[in-house]
């Protein structure tokens with residue numbers, strides 16, 4: 382590498398944004414949230430099996446939900462106890478399977494088929510959709526033949542936000558179900 386290349390390379394590294402890839406939500410021209418690449422490397426905050434919501438009972442067989450929180454928002458939350466702007470959550474919904482081909486397993490269930498990816502974003506600068514002025518918006522990315530949709534439109538507040546607003550433990554998030562997040566808040 383000659384010295385000009387080295388200087389340009391050093392400048393490039395210096396000018397890289399401090400926040401890592403995936404830290405900020407990205408929207409397309411339609412205002413849809415684009416599925417963040419690499420979200421499976423975010424912080425895994427909790428999982429649950431077969432939870433049913435009031436009015437939407439869980440239909441058997443039970444499904445897993447594995448919940449991830451964007452890493453920088455998680456780190457900020459652990460320091461301040463607040464969900465910063467932006468905060469992104471995504472959970473994967475998996476079917477629960479209890480056996481494998483060679484019959485080596487005789488108890489318990491595991492994550493089998495990915496059924497959908499569901500997310501929320503706290504971002505007051507998001508494109509306003511469905512007349513909502515709320516900072517939190519909610520999205521469902523369907524899975525079709527193993528492929529997760531690339532982008533999703535914010536759901537109307539009545540479908541998702543209203544239940545989170547009324548019943549979630551802290552700032553619209555179900556912190557009561559995520560061990561590290563609830564431990565952080567119990568310190569206060």
Ligand code: HEC
Pocket residue numbers: 429432434435436446448470471472499500501519520521536540541542544545549553554555556558
């Ligand atoms: C009747 C109440 C209710 C409704 C309606 C609802 N949720 Fe939730 N949501 C929950 C509960 C309970 C949890 C925590 C457990 C879980 O499901 O993982 C949760 C968790 C989540 C999470 C994980 C982060 C967090 O806030 O805890 C996301 C993302 C989410 N929901 C998105 C949605 C979307 C998208 C919709 C609308 C399509 C929706 N929710 C509708 C009750 C609800």
